[in-house]
Amino acid sequence: MMLQVRGAVPTTPWELIMASSAATWAVLIVLLLFSLLSWFLIVLKWSQFRRVRKQGDRFFNELERTTRLEEAYHAVMKLPPSPYGRLLREGVNFFSELRPGVLRETDGTTPPLTVTQLEALRMVLAKEVGAERDAMARFIPWLATIGSVSPLMGLLGTVLGVMDAFIGIAIGGSGNISAVAPGVAEALTTTVLGLAVAIPAIFAYNIFASRLGLFAGEMEGFAHEIIGTMAREGRV
Secondary structure (H helix, E strand, C coil): HHHHHHCCCCCCHHHHHHHCCCCHHHHHHHHHHHHHHHHHHHHHHHHHHHHHHHHHHHHHHHHCCCCHHHHHHHHHCCCCCCHHHHHHHHHHHHHHHHCHHHHHCCCCCCCCCCCCHHHHHHHHHHHHHHHHHHHHHHHHHHHCCCHHHHHHHHEEEEHHHHHHHHHHHHHHHCCHHHHHHHHHHHHHHHHHHHHHHHHHHHHHHHHHHHHHHHHHHHHHHHHHHHHHHHHHHHCC
C-alpha cells in the first residue's frame, strides 16, 4: 500500500491483488477456499442427483413389468442399490415381520393388517423417506452458507483495504485522488471476488433445493403407492 502512495500505481487487477496488504490477502485466500469448496459441492451434488434420477428411471421401468408385490420385490432387489429400492425393501421387510411368509403366498389369503400395524408400516416408510431425503440434502446447506458469507467476507476485505489506504495516505501526507484511488481499487477486489463466489453458490443452492423437494415428493408418493398396492392385493 505504501508503494501505491509513493507512486508505484498498479494498472491491472492482478497488480492490485499482488500489491494488496496482508489483511486483504487473508480475505482473498478465504474466498478462494470458499470458491473451491463451492464448486466441489456443486459437482458432487449434480452428479448425485443425476445418478439417482437414472436409478429411479430404471427402478420404475422394472417395477412396471410386475403385477404383484412379491414379484416387484424380487425384481427390484436385483437392481443396484437406490433410494427407491431401499424404501421398498424397508416396507416389505417390515410387512414380512408382521406377516411371516407373505412373500411366498400367492393365493391372497394373507390376513390384513390391523389399524395399529398399518400405522406402524406408514411410520416405517415415512422414516425411510426422511432418511433418504436427509442423505440427498447433505452438503446443500453449505452452498447457502457460502453464498451468504462470501459477500460479507468481501465487504470485510473492502473495509480493511480502505482503512489501510487511508492509513497509508496519512503516513505519506498526500490526499489527492491519485493517491486514494489505488487503495480503494485494491479494497474493492475483495468485494468483486466475494460476489463471484456467492452468485454460483446461491444459484446452485436454489436448483438443488428444488430438486430435493421433487425427490422427496416422489419418495412420499412411492411410499403411498406401496401401501396402495398392498391394499389392492388385500394385504392391508
